Amino acid sequence: MRQTVAESASVSAREITIEPVTRIEGHARIGLRLDESGNVVEARVHIMSMRGFEKFIEGRAAEEVPGIVTRICGICPWQHHLASNKAVDGCFGSEVPPAGRLLRELTQVLAHISDKVLHFFFLAGPDFFVDSHQCAAGNIMKIAAQAPELAKRVIEMRYRGQMMLEKFAGRSIHPDAIVPGGFSKPMSRPEREQLHADALDQLDFARFALDFAKERVFSRFDAGLMQLGEINTGFLGMVNPEDGGLELSDGILRLMRPDGTFHEFLGREYTDFIGEHVEPWSYAKFPYARAWGEGFSMLLDDPRGIYRTNCLARINVADFIRTPLAQAELLEFRSLFGRPAQSTMLYHWARLIELLYACEKVVELLDNPAITDQHVRNDVVPKAGRGVGCVEAPRGTLIHDYSTDENGFITRANLIVGTTHNLAPINMSVNRVARDLIKNGEVTGEALNRIEMAVRAYDP
Amino acid sequence: MPDIYPGFEPRILAFTCNWCSYAAADLAGTARVQYPASLRIIRVMCSVMVHPSLVIEAFERGADGVLVMGCHPGECYYQDGNQKAKARSVAIEEVLAIMGIEPERYRLVWCSSAEAEGFACLVRETDEALRVIGPSKYRKDASKYSKSELIQCL
């Protein structure tokens, strides 16, 4: 079994390839180049594949697109589903009735829960839970062997989250219940009661997860981990337009500089604030903050236009969190790490704070009696238009930008998916870790795994 | 008139309904009415029995042309089978367009049991049309046939 565990090459290798980057979603290769002295001169994260969604949705009937673009990602399909529907609503000028809005937000935020549980325990977690000398051989099966009760509970909770979506909306993976103009079916009172009971269990679990993590994982974040892949960047996330509170579903976008100052803009203005740069060695593009007027650079000693998204970014840009338990956690977090917090490993902490928020928010939405109102969709009339739909996906700000012709068919589309915003920062973090841990040709399995840990923190 | 695709002999598959068009083909045989030898006939009870996927499969396997032949409207042995076959043609034509198969290659035609000459005429017309457009690109040996240089110069 070939693994990168405890492999040490004392002869300086010219190139080192880590592929596939494991325990992430998607296909990536990390390429490191060492010079004659065995020191890292180049570190790149190559995104190795592309499917072309923004091209092949051209010519499609716009109301069909939300059921197609879910297949961009099997872990976060609800995010694409909602953003796409919002874009189509923009094109068609449709208004969503209140119950439709509530159901949309409910399902989208509920989807955040399973995603975060998956990431912390199944994907990134193994790096923290298994014995440290086996750090490169961690996986959920080993956790199950070493801590069976924990594994059982985690799997059960993730399963419950998925089943909440499935029982109400038919499907958890690749949904079709959100539709232009609203939602495909109303929620009944029995459904609401059952979901409410499930949601309270999820909330319990989120509190457990955060306490567990603080005790067993974050308390062991030594200086090495806190500085792992440390870079100084700006942040992008969605906030409430009135009070700057954290938002995942509907809001405006806030683009913060490393010094804490920020721009705010509506989704449809995104091209004025975000540009995308192409590198010849990656299929995916590199978004950057055009609004800062400094161009784009990923050089560690001269970063330009670099910002991050995803949970650390969101809790940095938000002024506060509206739900009480998560807000208390946020205050504690800020007292320890300030605002904005830059350490890459803190993504894991931020992720669990957001998990708590998502669970509280789901309970709050289910507490709202209007959610069982039967009018959930307004009829829509296909027409020419342009719409930009934004949501906060677990991986970052998701933007679906469509135009339609007079028959309501897509004429052009532009998509920026959540993870893409983080590609430049991921490259920089990898560069940082590689240079810090690989010197004079000494390449250990632990160093290689730490490089991947820096990637995994972003949950790409 | 020189051959546009020298050496090319169109392979035509005809689904003929038992009561009308197959009888016509039979009659053409006994009456010694000439029609192109490249025709292969499959007898079905009614033109409606020809599922569109059979037509598509024929093309995928390299037929240059496919004919579905039924009774004249109003004369179907099973009342309205031929009308349904006509409706199904819509589906066939759509999919052929997606496959990039020229519309001249597929025809749904009517022919009564007495029309031996009519049958032969339909087949000859199809054969001539196919000689003009050449072999189907799905045909395995399609690359063997190219437009004659004389025609290319015209």
Add this chain to the structure above:
Amino acid sequence: MSLTLCSEALSGCSGCEMSLLNAGGSSLSLLDRFDILHMPILMDHKYFDSSGGTQEIDIPKAGLGLISGGVRNEQQLRIAEKMRRQCDTIVAFGTCAAYGGIPAMMNLFEDEDLFRRYYRTAEGTDAAPNPLQVIPPFLERTFALDEKIAVDFILPGCPPHPDVITSALESILEGKSPQLSLLSVCDSCPAKREGKGSAQRIRRFVKNARYQPDKPISEMRCLLDQGLLCMGPVTLAGCAGMNGGPPRCIEARVPCRGCHGPVRKGGNQILDILNGLVSNGIDTKNLPDRLSLLRFSGAHGRIKRRSAPKAD
């Protein structure tokens, strides 16, 4: 009984792997019965060691190879071929592997059109030439797995239902062939059918279906009868799992779009649905965007390139 397992994901979305995890507690006990040697989403086996060579992809020998996603680029082809050489049994896991899936919609367009759009004309993008370094070049189109390697079983679905996945894997563990349904989605759909011919034309899904919200689906009129395009008749059953539940999209009161692929291997979903519609006297002329009917089964040459995309 235990079996060694390698799993790869090619041009897909990880949804199939997520569906496997959606079996809840059974997922873990099932995974436990395999000795997993390679599965990038869950564990850390790598293609290359750190000495630098990237010529030969390392995938260990195994009894079972699960491959999700279609084949889009040269690296994915190499991975598929290596998996075939190393694994005794290959399962095409999910609709992308079995039939091309959604990514095969790209077969309608030229790759250069995609690159021009993505790298040069997309809003906000700083125009640049196509990336060419290190990343694997595209093949001429997206392929289903069995167009490139021999496949022993297919497990269609986008994604397949967790119970169907676990049942298939259990069969394989017992040395038996997985059994798929032989029927269409309609077979598992309880909606009311009142004979054919009531719908004259298909309407776009811009208005919800007609149903009583507090009544079960068995009281809802069949969506095709209501004039909504439902691909149920031409799609393989299985999305409802093994316990007799209704098709999942119908549960959401949304028409089926055919994500399990054709009812039989080699079936043509667009041909079958058009045939079904016209045979029932439904005017298909106002069907918007017919090519979307092949959105899950566009490999095997079904979706072909056009020179310019039309809004049809």
